[in-house]
Amino acid sequence: MRPRLEARVGTSRTMVYATPVMAVILTMACGSVLFAALGHQPPAVLYAFFIQPLSSTYGLAELAVKATPLVLCAIGLSFGFRANVWNIGAEGQLTLGAIAGSGVALWAGGDAGPWVLPAMIFAGLLGGAAWAAIPAFFKTRFNANEILTSLMLTYVAILLLSYLVHGPWKDPDGYSFPQSRMFADSALLPLLTTGTRLHLGAPITLFLALAAWWMMARMFIGFQIKVVGLTTAAAGLAGFSVKRLIWITLLTGGGLSGLAGLFEVAGPIGQLQPTISPGYGFTAIIVAFLGRLHPMGILVAGLFIALSYLGGETVQIELGLPLAVSGVFQGMLLFFLLAADVLVRYRLRWSRAMTTQAAG
Amino acid sequence: MAEAAAPERLKLRGITKQFPGCLANDQVDLTLRPGEIHALLGENGAGKSTLVKIIYGVLRANSGEILWNGQAVTITSPSQARRLGIAMVFQHFSLFDSMTVAENVALGLDHGAGLSALTAQIGEVGRRYGLALAPEQVVHDLSVGERQRVEIVRCLMQKPRLLIMDEPTSVLTPGEAEALFSTLRQLANEGCAILYISHKLQEIRTLCDRATVMRAGRVVASCDPRQESAYDLARLMTGADFDQARKPPGRPRGKARLQVSGLSLAAAALLGTPITNINFVVATGEILGIAGVAGNGQNTLLAALSGEQPCPGAGNIRIEGQDAGNLGPRRRRRLGLAFVPEERLGHGAVPEMSLAANALLTGYDRQDLLSRGNIIFARTRDYTQRIVQSFQVVSGGIGSPANSLSGGNLQKFIIGRELLQEPKVLVVAHPTWGVDAGAAAAIHTALLDLASQGTAILVVSQDLDELLQISDRIAVLSRGQLSECMVTADADVARIGLLMGGQGDGHGTQTKGEQRAAQT
Numbered sequence: 001m002r003p004r005l006e007a008r009v010g011t012s013r014t015m016v017y018a019t020p021v022m023a024v025i026l027t028m029a030c031g032s033v034l035f036a037a038l039g040h041q042p043p044a045v046l047y048a049f050f051i052q053p054l055s056s057t058y059g060l061a062e063l064a065v066k067a068t069p070l071v072l073c074a075i076g077l078s079f080g081f082r083a084n085v086w087n088i089g090a091e092g093q094l095t096l097g098a099i100a101g102s103g104v105a106l107w108a109g110g111d112a113g114p115w116v117l118p119a120m121i122f123a124g125l126l127g128g129a130a131w132a133a134i135p136a137f138f139k140t141r142f143n144a145n146e147i148l149t150s151l152m153l154t155y156v157a158i159l160l161l162s163y164l165v166h167g168p169w170k171d172p173d174g175y176s177f178p179q180s181r182m183f184a185d186s187a188l189l190p191l192l193t194t195g196t197r198l199h200l201g202a203p204i205t206l207f208l209a210l211a212a213w214w215m216m217a218r219m220f221i222g223f224q225i226k227v228v229g230l231t232t233a234a235a236g237l238a239g240f241s242v243k244r245l246i247w248i249t250l251l252t253g254g255g256l257s258g259l260a261g262l263f264e265v266a267g268p269i270g271q272l273q274p275t276i277s278p279g280y281g282f283t284a285i286i287v288a289f290l291g292r293l294h295p296m297g298i299l300v301a302g303l304f305i306a307l308s309y310l311g312g313e314t315v316q317i318e319l320g321l322p323l324a325v326s327g328v329f330q331g332m333l334l335f336f337l338l339a340a341d342v343l344v345r346y347r348l349r350w351s352r353a354m355t356t357q358a359a360g
Numbered sequence: 361m362a363e364a365a366a367p368e369r370l371k372l373r374g375i376t377k378q379f380p381g382c383l384a385n386d387q388v389d390l391t392l393r394p395g396e397i398h399a400l401l402g403e404n405g406a407g408k409s410t411l412v413k414i415i416y417g418v419l420r421a422n423s424g425e426i427l428w429n430g431q432a433v434t435i436t437s438p439s440q441a442r443r444l445g446i447a448m449v450f451q452h453f454s455l456f457d458s459m460t461v462a463e464n465v466a467l468g469l470d471h472g473a474g475l476s477a478l479t480a481q482i483g484e485v486g487r488r489y490g491l492a493l494a495p496e497q498v499v500h501d502l503s504v505g506e507r508q509r510v511e512i513v514r515c516l517m518q519k520p521r522l523l524i525m526d527e528p529t530s531v532l533t534p535g536e537a538e539a540l541f542s543t544l545r546q547l548a549n550e551g552c553a554i555l556y557i558s559h560k561l562q563e564i565r566t567l568c569d570r571a572t573v574m575r576a577g578r579v580v581a582s583c584d585p586r587q588e589s590a591y592d593l594a595r596l597m598t599g600a601d602f603d604q605a606r607k608p609p610g611r612p613r614g615k616a617r618l619q620v621s622g623l624s625l626a627a628a629a630l631l632g633t634p635i636t637n638i639n640f641v642v643a644t645g646e647i648l649g650i651a652g653v654a655g656n657g658q659n660t661l662l663a664a665l666s667g668e669q670p671c672p673g674a675g676n677i678r679i680e681g682q683d684a685g686n687l688g689p690r691r692r693r694r695l696g697l698a699f700v701p702e703e704r705l706g707h708g709a710v711p712e713m714s715l716a717a718n719a720l721l722t723g724y725d726r727q728d729l730l731s732r733g734n735i736i737f738a739r740t741r742d743y744t745q746r747i748v749q750s751f752q753v754v755s756g757g758i759g760s761p762a763n764s765l766s767g768g769n770l771q772k773f774i775i776g777r778e779l780l781q782e783p784k785v786l787v788v789a790h791p792t793w794g795v796d797a798g799a800a801a802a803i804h805t806a807l808l809d810l811a812s813q814g815t816a817i818l819v820v821s822q823d824l825d826e827l828l829q830i831s832d833r834i835a836v837l838s839r840g841q842l843s844e845c846m847v848t849a850d851a852d853v854a855r856i857g858l859l860m861g862g863q864g865d866g867h868g869t870q871t872k873g874e875q876r877a878a879q880t
Binding site: 231 | 666668689690691693703706707708709710712713720721722724730733734735737
């Protein structure tokens with residue numbers, strides 16, 4: 001007997017939306033087994049992981065702070081994923097956005113005026129888009145695989161950041177720590193509530209998510225992206241240029257990732273450091289798929305994954321569990337989601353090498 | 361029905377095959393006698409292919425009984441079917457292009473044989489049945505008709521007692537088809553039973569002794585096709601009455617709307633055929649038919665016309681007198697071009713998307729469905745509704761996905777989508793390919809109506825009967841070259857057949873394979 005996947009006749013629409021929920025439940029169940037094996041009470045760990053971070057205003061604000069870059073990157077990625085453009089390098093585009101925005105902040109120096117922040121936001125968008133333009137060029141010109149080029153450019157971006165904070169942009173008064181000067185107040189995102197780190201980036205992200213929804217659901221460009229992703233031949237018949245859409249999806253995706261990076265340095269961090277993201281750009285891939293590549297779904301998924309970051313920190317502090325629990329949770333979630341997706345579209349059959357007798 | 365003296369070669373009783381969500385065969389009975397050519401008739405999706413695959417051991421029936429020469433058998437695999445004496449020629453050939461004829465035949469045989477012995481056998485079988493082939497010829501160099509001969513010879517080497525042919529003439533020129541028929545008649549005379557699957561009614565009436573008609577998985581009729589008119593057979597197939605479209609005679613030719621001059625283009629696809637120096641004009645109110653066997657440059661020509669493949673010169677293609685050779689599909693549509701591609705799902709329509717989205721796909725400009733980058737949904741729905749209503753598209757509503765429609769209904773939808781854009785020039789590829797007779801008649805009527813309103817229509821089709829029926833003038837595309845256009849009413853069908861086989865007026869008379877075969 002060997003297993004075999006057989007396509008189901010029709011895919012149920014409700015199942016498409018039910019699978020993320022199922023994946024979450026399965027992840028929790030498997031997580032419980034894991035915690036039990038580590039000698040902890042699963043209910044206590046799950047409480048510390050999923051409930052405790054949300055029980056204070058500060059916790060809720062942190063949730064939004066963590067969700068902001070995830071949602072921004074994931075929305076940017078979702079445009080490309082819808083069009084079969086597999087940009088894996090959001091982390092690098094995020095880094096370049098942070099570098100470009102920081103460049104403006106450091107160049108402006110002390111208190112330069114209200115124009116600095118908008119200029120930084122613009123530079124962040126541009127930096128991320130420029131970094132994504134490289135895979136776009138190679139893809140449209142030489143048909144180079146964007147998965148490889150965008151991923152490799154991520155490491156280039158991180159090394160570039162490392163060079164800058166160790167070299168030319170190092171704070172001269174920073175006791176040789178590899179980090180830039182702290183940004184001036186005019187170069188920092190305003191906080192929304194005192195006592196938290198919740199910054200202006202969060203409502204901007206919410207607005208952009210709504211705008212992305214409008215674009216994908218109501219605008220012709222969103223329609224073109226969806227058509228190209230489903231069948232390039234039909235897109236060609238309709239006169240939609242595949243190359244143009246590769247450029248558009250990569251540039252907007254890169255721009256939004258760059259904005260996410262800028263929000264990090266101009267928000268919670270306040271300066272350029274060797275590490276500005278705990279892998280938001282990679283985790284955003286999970287967020288994008290968990291949210292079914294739909295801007296509103298991504299919003300929910302971004303909040304959930306942000307909770308997994310917070311929960312990981314809480315269980316580390318409260319119960320002494322390793323921080324890697326967050327990564328394990330995220331990995332399991334993606335695994336269960338993809339597995340559930342396969343089983344929604346296919347059924348598992350055990351084929352046997354035996355003859356079926358035709359009934360007489 | 362009177363029982364013949366000879367035992368039945370094959371008898372099926374109550375064959376039922378259930379696929380997930382679809383009952384493909386429902387209590388099918390079928391009897392084949394030695395020496396008869398038996399037609400299996402039915403529309404697409406009637407269950408013919410499923411039934412044949414069950415006989416050939418590719419699929420297993422859920423229930424039912426197979427009797428071979430009076431003995432109950434269970435056919436579990438094609439190799440077992442071949443051991444019993446059942447051979448099959450598939451619609452899509454299974455030949456290795458880079459190998460010779462003899463090697464391909466050797467690969468298809470279950471028992472080993474030396475190549476030299478095989479070469480002699482191929483020659484013998486070829487002479488006996490009039491299937492001229494050069495055994496050392498590489499398949500890549502053969503014409504489609506010759507490739508089919510390789511498949512048939514491969515079957516005949518096993519001395520079959522039942523030969524199944526799946527739509528064999530769909531790729532053949534009229535001349536090649538006639539040669540195939542005499543081979544089949546000779547085989548039948550020697551006692552072989554032949555199961556002949558087709559939806560070409562005319563050839564079934566000339567070739568077959570008996571016909572079994574299937575509809576929606578069931579046998580609905582059994583008759584002698586020679587006693588029935590093509591119209592009656594079609595009615596049995598579809599279960600509905602329909603009128604055949606008729607071309608009103610002698611429309612006057614107006615001004616040129618589509619001009620193609622000196623168009624040469626390399627194929628976009630790896631194994632595509634390039635086209636060389638194509639010239640033609642389609643005038644107001646005229647239907648020009650381009651005949652030809654598939655793979656002779658049709659795809660390249662169509663891509664050049666739709667704008668999916670840019671032309672070398674702007675003046676190669678003129679639409680309404682304007683140079684359009686270097687314009688993309690969108691700008692050509694603005695000039696008045698509408699286009700129906702060969703492949704419905706995946707080219708003409710996005711399978712997973714709704715009918716409304718598929719209406720938007722090509723209608724966005726000419727139907728004014730956009731406003732500053734936003735889709736006007738009310739207008740899109742209204743346009744889709746009009747397509748569905750005017751072309752009687754059977755669907756689960758305009759929100760249902762394109763791949764939920766039957767082939768005929770989707771084709772009506774796509775043609776309706778293009779027609780409602782009131783095109784000045786319409787290019788249609790294989791308008792009724794794989795479409796049932798009722799839908800085909802509706803499509804033909806719609807095309808003739810459109811021409812009478814002044815649209816210039818170019819129809820590229822493999823179906824010569826269709827072109828003779830609806831087009832005013834006809835030309836043949838063969839090996840990337842277009843013959844001169846002939847007025848259909850005066851056209852000599854035999855000559856068109858020769859042109860389709862690449863044997864036009866004096867130049868390039870025989871294919872390489874035929875020359876070599878003639879020498880052996």
